[in-house]
Amino acid sequence: MAHVALADKEQELAHPKTWIGMYVWSQDHKIIGIQYIITATAVGVIALILSGLMRLQLGYPGVFDFIQPDEYYQAVTMHGMIMIVFMLTAFFLGGFGNVLVPLMCGARDMAFPYMNMLSYWVYLLSVIVVCASFFVPEGPTGAGWTLYPPQAITEGTAGADWGIICMTVSLGLFVVAFTMGGLNYVTTAFQARTRGMTLMRMPLSVWGIIMATILGLLAFPALLVSVIMMTLDKTLETSFFMPAISSLGENLSHEGGSPILFQHLFWFFGHPEVYIVALPAFGIVSDLISTHARKNIFGYRMMVWAIVAIGGLSFIVWAHHMYVSGMNPYFGFFFATTTLIIAVPTAIKVYNWVLTLWRGNIHLTVPMLFAIGFIFTFIHGGITGLFLGNVVVDVPLSDTYFVVGHFHMVMGVSPFLVVFGGIYHWFPLLTGRMLNDTMGKIHFWVTFLGTYAIYLPMHYIGILGVPRRYYANGTTEFLPDSVQSANVSITIAALVVAAAQFLFLINIFWSIFKGRKSARNPWRATTLEWQTADYPPKHGNWGKELPVVYRWAYSYSVPGAKEDFIPQTETPSRYTKGEGDV
Amino acid sequence: MTATLIVLALIMGGVVFWLIYQTINVHPWAEEGPIGQHHAGGAYSIPAAKIGLVVFLCVATSLFSLFVSAYFQRMDFSDWRPLAEPDILWLNTAFLILGSLFFQRARNAAVGSQVDGVRNNLLIAGLLTFAFIAGQLWAWQGLQEHGYFLSANPANSFFYVLTAIHALHILGGLWVWSKTVFRIQNKTEIYQVRMSVELCTIYWHFLLLVWLGLFALLLST
Amino acid sequence: MAMAIILIFLVVGSVVFHFMSPWYFTEIASNWGAIDTTVTITFIVCGVVFVAANLFMAYCIIKYRNKGKNQRASYEPENKKLEGWLTAITTVGVVAMLAPGLIVWGKFVSPPENAAIVEVVGQQWQWSFRFPGKDGQLGTSDNRKISIDNPFGMNEEDPYGQDDVLIEGNEVHIPIGLPIKFLLRSKDVLHNFTVPQFRVKMDLVPGMVPWIWLTPTRLGTFEILCEELCGIGHHTMRGKVTVVEEEQFHEWLAQQPTYAMLVAQQPGNAEAGKAHYQVCAACHGVQGEGIHALNAPKLSGQEDWYLERQLTYFRDGIRGSNPNDLLGQQMAPMAAGLVNETLIRDIAAYVQTLPDEPSVQTVQGDVKNGRDLYTTCGKCHGKQGEGRWAVNAPRLAGMSDWYMVTQLKNFKHGVRGAQHPQDATGRQMESMVLSLNDKKINDLVAYINTF
Secondary structure (H helix, E strand, C coil): CCCCCHHHCHHHCCCCCCHHHHHCCCCCHHHHHHHHHHHHHHHHHHHHHHHHHHHHHHHCCCCCCCCCHHHHHHHHHHHHHHHHHHHHHHHHHHHHHHHHHHHHHCCCCCCCHHHHHHHHHHHHHHHHHHHHHHHCCCCCCCCCCCCCCCHHHCCCCCCCCHHHHHHHHHHHHHHHHHHHHHHHHHHHHHHCCCCCCCHHHCCHHHHHHHHHHHHHHHHHHHHHHHHHHHHHHHHCCCCCCCCCCEECCEECCCCCCCHHHHHHHHHHHHHHHHHHHHHHHHHHHHHHHHHHCCCCCCCHHHHHHHHHHHHHHHHHCHHHHCCCCCCCCCHHHHHHHHHHHHHHHHHHHHHHHHHHHCCCCECCCHHHHHHHHHHHHHHHHHHHHHHHHCHHHHHHHCCEHHHHHHHHHHHHHHHHHHHHHHHHHHHHHHHCECCCHHHHHHHHHHHHHHHHHHHHHHHHHHHHCCECCCCCCCCCCCCCCHHHHHHHHHHHHHHHHHHHHHHHHHHHHHHHHHCCECCCCCCCCCCHHHHCCCCCCCCCCCCCCCCCCCCCCCCECCCCCCCCECCCCCCCHHHCCCCCCC | CHHHHHHHHHHHHHHHHHHHHHHCCCCHHHCCCCCCCCCCCCCCCCCHHHHHHHHHHHHHHHHHHHHHHHHHHHHCCCCCCCCCCCCHHHHHHHHHHHHHHHHHHHHHHHHCCCHHHHHHHHHHHHHHHHHHHHHHHHHHHHHHHCCCCCCCCHHHHHHHHHHHHHHHHHHHHHHHHHHHHHHHHCCCCHHHHHHHHHHHHHHHHHHHHHHHHHHHHHHHC | CHHHHHHHHHHHHHHHHHHHCCCCCCCCCECCHHHHHHHHHHHHHHHHHHHHHHHHHHHHHHHHECCCCCCCCCCCCCCHHHHHHHHHHHHHHHHHHHHHHHHHHHHHCCCCCCCEEEEEEEECCEEEEEECCCCCCCCCECHHHCECCECCCECCCCHHHCCCEEEECCEEEEECCCCEEEEEEECCCCEEEECHHHCCEEEECCCCCCEEEECECCCEEEEEEECCCCCCCHHHCEEEEEEECHHHHHHHHHHCCEHHHHHHCCCCCHHHHHHHHHHHHHHHCCCCCCEHHHCECCCCCCCHHHHHHHHHHHHCCCCCCCCCCHHHHHHHHHHHCCCCHHHHHHHHHHHHHCCCCCCCCCCCCCHHHHHHHHHHHHHHHCCCCCCEHHHCECCCCCCCHHHHHHHHHHHHCCCCCCCCCCCHHHHHHHHHCCCCCHHHHHHHHHHHCCC
16 A cells, blocks of 8 residues: 655644634644643743742842742752753754754654644643642652652652652653654654655754654653652662661661662653754754855764764763762763763864854844854853863862852853744744844843853853852852852842743733734744745645755855745746756 | 663664664765655654553663662661562562563454453453462562561562552553453454554563562562 | 843843852852863853844844834745854854863762772761771761661671771861872762862762762862752751861871770760759759759750760860850850760760659640741650650750740751851851741740650
8 A cells, every 4th residue: 555644644733713723732743842831931030030030049148038048959950950950851852853853854744733732731730740849748759850869759859759750640641741852843743744755855954853752762761761760769668779868866677778879860751852842953053154144054974964963972971960979980980081072072062153153144133142242152162162061170169169060051052042043033934923122132132141250250260260169159168259249149130030931020021912924934044944835834734735845954145046045835947847856 | 870871771772772773874864855755754663652651661671770789789788678578479479471472462363353251351361360460469468467578678579669650560561451351341443442452461571570570589589 | 022121131241240240159168169160161152142042133133023014024934044053053162161071070980999988978968977097998878777776887706897997976077188089978868968168969869879080189168059940948957078188187096986895985974964964053953853932044955976976065165155045155164074075975974864844834825836946946846745766856845935946046046056167066056047036936936845
């Protein structure tokens, strides 16, 4: 039986007529993507507020007397976990992945629309469970986002009963949701690409999202395994991770377990997780830079292979998070080497972004500002990663504010700049209106400069030795008073940056209703998502016939062409007479 | 983590090799025109559902290999007391092998469009699988009676967890199986269930392999 | 254009910040200068990349920004030669950082054969230490054996353990110039043994014994911090390590009790304590019930280890010497006469025999609010305020409420705890009460009154 791709089966797409069918129980990938984006943004705002509380405490210890030690550690934990898992992972893969993959591949929808819808609702459930932990007795877990046992499940930690259970259940649900979504993104990209859309004609956004999804599909099980076993340790007194301990003077019944085993499992997920967030950002920023510099991405093939190589290597570097964890120190040789090897493909990506600007025709639009800002912050975060990846350099710096500064630059600020850049770039596609430019520029400058003012000093007080995850430094002899001044200035910068994010939300709401109507392809981009039948695209995306792709995604400023871009779908003159196949 | 690394290295190696092989000599900027043989363009003619299943099997492989890695790491600690596996596991294994066989027969019948063959073989395969689940519960029951509780020793804990996770996967499969049987009973045309039968068959073979792996692991340690 | 100028500004600013900022490594006090060197190498390599890449980007923005409609970008899909060169240079840079790093790591993983051994014991939220005695071997220990009488979890049967020197109380001395291997053992959760001036650090993991080694090279007292989140008191888990000359070290070590000595120690004698208690009774009451009018808190029902420690503190001027602590200053001379430890133990033992009647309640407050606040306190002092010996947290339930209010205010304002470096447990309270104000203190104590 000859196979017909799902994308061609018109009857598979039932167009719902009711409002609920269209916008709530929707199976349209764009609506699901927007649902993901809204939910992720909402929890992101919660996590942002938590970080504000932490900064108030650190900048003005004892002045803001509503933050107790247990609440501080709960804020640390929830801020980290929400931002990494429920915000960034969900935003990039659930949000951008859903919106962009079918559109950029030329598919009508995801391969399994029903499962895609289910993915969102399970994700929402996981978000509800994690937020519910704010309201359980003793509040959410305060174990740090790494949830290391024994600490996470013993009494000396805030939320060691209800809070940690809410967290593990919620993470379990998230893994299920992600797997359902991930199956969709991968299958769609491999199976439902339209005619002519070969692998090497795909925009780098799709490459980044797909590689990140593959990483997620293989790495999230490690999180699932570790939270299942930890939940059993907590509730049924097994001893997977729990050795014999005397917790606050009380001898617990566990014995023989290995806390290090948890760390191996956790970081086996945790390190690829960094790239689950980073790779989509790499891909999207490549497209932003290319489009707004009106130049093909420099070294497209190297970019693709770098994404693939980084994805592959990311599975053999996990223990660089564990150099001082007490694991066999000889592992340090192996993991330092693999970690620094991964710097090479990453550096290639950075070079190629900068070289794309070189001899380009750079339009400093708001998305482009965010993209350039990303290159700067990512270089900064990347090279501080070289410090921490090199085992012996990591030893004095690990668990200090250097680490906090590093990972916020590399997987906080950098991906967020891409998220913002992506929103400014694709907002017209989903709404038909442009975001306000002035507000966008203010948002960019405050965010970009403000975050640098936050994180640059953190690196240096970290080198000095200020430990991370301290409710208060108290009287610590080797810390000069200037450290407290640094903390004050960091707090002020953080509050200003946080305020700018609310300006961004205002911009979004204002522009949805009052924004300038956008032209059909406002950035004059080549990629498929701007070539839909309707603008903004409707359910099914492509009208009667699927688009046919004739060239790669980066035909900008092709010599001899009339315009400085040629859409992927534009029929070359020698095909205009209707002969289809070559 | 060695076990996981080997498995994932194979999967990731496959992905990386395949992608690089697909892309190595391509100069996308130099080519213009609608490349691709069939109407779905550059994509692949394997049905979406099958690709989806294969991807899911990779996820499940990762999950089980991680459990096995954890098993090996935990085994090295001194408090590990190997568990004497109940004999009924041999019978259960036989059930699962037979179940897989009957699924294969159902699939062959589906290819040959024999409705009765599909129905009968499917029913037998499902019953055998239920027998497997019941047998696993029986094994748990037996262990409990002999005092091998979940938290008594890590070997016990792993036994319960591994069998439970495997059984959960089987139950998921049985849900799809029941939908397929239901559709056959409702006199659906054979081509409409062919895909379901085929996917179930692949899934059962996979879970049989996983079980054989787990069983060998449990027996040998 | 603004973008380019800002980029240049940020690059120059970052470099200036690097050299001008007051924050860099503390002065090193161990043999691990090589670590600082690898950090410097990394700074140089990375700094060059940071400056070069960003300045080139700024240059591109200035030169190639859109200036008008007719501008076109060049079309250059790839440049294998350029990419090859960049890859090669990057690889060289990576090797330049990695190779020295791995060589130093080679030293890190091979402690000298002759290194002396000291065991660092971590628990929520304190440090203690154990030296092998004359036999040079540490006795075995087991977390399951930990109890109030055996806080180190020593194996009482092990002959090697009898002469082990046990140091409770967060402070340790080590000799200068000799390699030392620190064995890191945890009683409960993960901790991390960090002395910034030593550069090296490692986690304490229950169930196993990681280690680090170093040779102290500078005399002085350095702060020990826990750098692995270990619960709500993580930031209060401090200790001190003092590097001294070898002779002084041996003198100091000789003064510390061995395990055998601690086991042989006689428990306090309540009969003997009764006589000495008569002095105390004048203020604290014959039954130890406390007399509010005399500002003397209730003693009965309080645990002996806490009474013993506070008496010692008062005697040694660790408590009651702050000019703002008027009541403490009254107590100090009373305790000054308790010249030997036996006396103190006897008195504490006698207090244990007094009838434990809940004290009269004098403090009003919002109990519900107090309950929320007490979540933090309960981690150490127990959910019902029963106190926990393991974390040195005294009993609160049924004790004098006005006294708790006074003491919480003292902790908050640095009258107790903060200004006495030796009051390790008092210092821990200092940062736990940061978020309390007068109203909250009343609410909290009102809730404690409900136990």
